[in-house]
Amino acid sequence: xxxxxxxxxxxxxxxxxxxxxxxxxxxxxxxxxxxxxxxxxxxxxxxxxxxxxxxxxxxxxxxxxxxxxxxxxxxxxxxxxxxxxxxxxxxxxxxxxxxxxxxxxxxxxxxxxxxxxxxxxxxxxxxxxxxxxxxxxxxxxxxxxxxxxxxxxxxxxxxxxxxxxxxxxxxxxxxxxxxxxxxxxxxxxxxxxxxxxxxxxxxxxxxxxxxxxxxxxxxxxxxxxxxxxxxxxxxxxxxxxxxxxxxxxxxxxxxxxxxxxxxxxxxxxxxxxxxxxxxxxxxxxxxxxxxxxxxxxxxxxxxxxxxxxxxxxxxxxxxxxxxxxxxxxxxxxxxxxxxx
Numbered sequence: 001x002x003x004x005x006x007x008x009x010x011x012x013x014x015x016x017x018x019x020x021x022x023x024x025x026x027x028x029x030x031x032x033x034x035x036x037x038x039x040x041x042x043x044x045x046x047x048x049x050x051x052x053x054x055x056x057x058x059x060x061x062x063x064x065x066x067x068x069x070x071x072x073x074x075x076x077x078x079x080x081x082x083x084x085x086x087x088x089x090x091x092x093x094x095x096x097x098x099x100x101x102x103x104x105x106x107x108x109x110x111x112x113x114x115x116x117x118x119x120x121x122x123x124x125x126x127x128x129x130x131x132x133x134x135x136x137x138x139x140x141x142x143x144x145x146x147x148x149x150x151x152x153x154x155x156x157x158x159x160x161x162x163x164x165x166x167x168x169x170x171x172x173x174x175x176x177x178x179x180x181x182x183x184x185x186x187x188x189x190x191x192x193x194x195x196x197x198x199x200x201x202x203x204x205x206x207x208x209x210x211x212x213x214x215x216x217x218x219x220x221x222x223x224x225x226x227x228x229x230x231x232x233x234x235x236x237x238x239x240x241x242x243x244x245x246x247x248x249x250x251x252x253x254x255x256x257x258x259x260x261x262x263x264x265x266x267x268x269x270x271x272x273x274x275x276x277x278x279x280x281x282x283x284x285x286x287x288x289x290x291x292x293x294x295x296x297x298x299x300x301x302x303x304x305x306x307x308x309x310x311x312x313x314x315x316x317x318x319x320x321x322x323x324x325x326x327x328x329x330x331x332x333x334x335x336x337x338x339x340x
Contacts, residue, residue: 009039010041010323010330011042011043011118011120011122012025013043013106013110014042014048016094017098018091018306019126019309020309025124025316025319026053030061034323037331038119038327038330040077043080045081046079049063057312061077064079065078067080091311102127110144122298122299122323124299126141145295149293154291158289159286160282161285163282165277166192166266167268177269177270178226183230183234190234190238194245196292197265206265207263210234210245211250211266212249212251213248217247217248232248282301288300296333298329300322
């Protein structure tokens with residue numbers, strides 16, 4: 001006898017209530033076709049959602065308030081309050097109270113994710129400047145979640161339908177990038193990337209391009225020695241292990257000639273090297289995915305955008321894509337769907 005399996009629960013940590021996080025979340029979920037394969041659970045506060053629903057005239061958005069996951073309704077958008085009282089919502093204004101709410105939502109969602117109570121997590125943007133530094137001593141979401149779930153390492157990956165970019169170094173000052181790039185780190189990040197492309201995206205024998213660090217990929221040592229001493233040896237050892245890695249490629253010519261279309265992924269050496277071309281190509285539909293974790297986490301590829309918060313002009317495309325990607329990866333991990 002076939003027993004219909006309940007849809008997976010996808011958590012959404014609401015982020016800064018004074019930014020665009022709630023707006024793009026409500027807009028993305030207002031069309032219930034978006035969550036036909038998952039059950040949304042928003043970690044935040046019902047009063048904040050009600051505020052934006054009225055402000056933005058989103059009459060099509062409805063939710064049900066629950067007190068615990070035992071009350072989850074698989075046919076509706078669920079909201080669980082992470083604090084007894086909701087701070088005043090002031091779109092576009094950075095407040096300590098909003099930061100505290102964002103952190104409580106993130107903690108609650110990550111704890112439930114770690115405990116297997118939800119099957120995936122999408123994190124709406126928060127502002128690290130108004131978080132309590134005593135409670136949040138991390139550069140960002142990625143580093144926090146990586147530590148809490150007990151992962152040894154992770155990979156920041158930007159994902160779109162036509163492009164996937166991974167980073168050897170992430171939120172690091174540019175002056176520190178060169179010394180942080182080691183043969184071991186390149187190989188570690190490349191291996192996480194390749195494994196994720198197979199397991200999370202269902203790509204058989206994935207191949208990735210690895211970019212150089214310096215202009216013209218060092219031009220045989222004339223413009224820097226990292227390619228000759230670090231990057232090329234790392235690539236050679238990966239190839240010797242029968243990994244499909246290629247490079248190093250000069251970043252400007254690589255994207256200028258659209259060579260990314262020849263590969264399943266591109267491994268950049270540092271943040272802006274990978275994210276500038278990615279966001280130029282896929283800003284409204286790109287997703288930040290944290291690869292290498294024992295859990296599934298995505299986020300939209302933009303920040304709090306205080307300057308447009310509450311004005312009903314924020315584009316929900318990236319949040320919608322983040323929700324759908326998380327659901328797709330959950331589905332990909334289910335054994336019975338491996339041949340689907």
